[in-house]
Amino acid sequence: MVFDDRFDELVGLAYRTAFRIVGDRGAAEDVAQETMVKALGHWSRIADHARPWVCRVAANEAIGTVRKKRPPPGRQRPATDIDAVASVRLDLQHLLLKLPRRQREVVVLRFVADFTEADVAAELGLSVGTVKTHARRGLEALRAALSTVPVEVIP
């Protein structure tokens, strides 16, 4: 299938993945568009696994956006600026920034983009068992980092 025929589906997927990480419409739109530019450039190689590819690239772009925008160490945003949901999102962003690359890719694809373990394994070239291990370790790190927030992962 040609790129244009799948544009609507994939750009929506890229936006949804990015928004779940950056939590900002403008930034998520930028990430989605950049992701689609890259997808078009690589289309001949990714067409048969475009959905997980787009999710992975959008997530990495989104994390890169968060990294660029985060305040320098020691400069915390005033508590009055953010509500509880935003606070949890910031915690998630910071956690994602700290996770080792492979754990982060697994956590993002599995729990942010809602892919199955088998799909994550296929996209990353890992066994399902390895995906489970990375996911478990990533969630353990999540629980440790968000120790003040009840953590429940919805599969």
Next chain:
Amino acid sequence: MLEVLDDPCPPEFDDGHRRMVHERAAQRRRKRQLGLVAATVAPLAMLLGGLTLVSADRSTDTPPLSTAAATIATAATLPEPDTTVSATTAAPPPELPPPLVVGGLIVRGAVDDLGEAGFIVDADPSRSFAEMVGVLERIASTGDLPDAVVVNIADNGPIFERDVAALLQGTLRTMSRVVFVTTTVGHEYADANNELIRSLPSQYANVAVLDWDDAVADCPGDCLYPDRVHLRPDGVDWFTRLAAAAIENP
């Protein structure tokens, strides 16, 4: 709960967005093609008697053709210019020569992008550290060694402190900036190489480290092939940006 909140009112992506994506992708294709044209033109210019580089501007998205040509014009595989023929000077010489990148397989894969970013590149995938030292000495002997160099040579065998010290206290002693790059290669010598490289800034004032082994984890996009060493296009882009930043931000 792991908060993965969706936008309750996501934007509509229409034909305007689709056209913009096509336009930006086309711009990137043209940019890469420009580099390929430069690669073709440069050897011809060399055969005409040498090409004086006119710009080291790394701040623009579309560097001058001559800058991209420098990538090829300085490659070791090209014939030496005929010094008996007057050099063709297209413009006044730059105040500072473009920074140099020497390396192996990583640099080889990024040669076009590095050239577009204003670097002179000298790369050989099978190059050892000793061979790289020879390349630098040869360039230095011609007086063409620039003021800044990126050294990416940790991925093709062990490197030793005495050899690095000899290089830094000899050929590269007067350079204002030397950037060593760590490696992601999976060989047993990699950790020792990276440890040695990370220790250099504390010993040499003109040395900085591009910690590629660490920074690659933050690479946006699809950056590495499954061997976790060779760069995909996104990885090339990220490496080039980091190399430029390492040179430009002391």
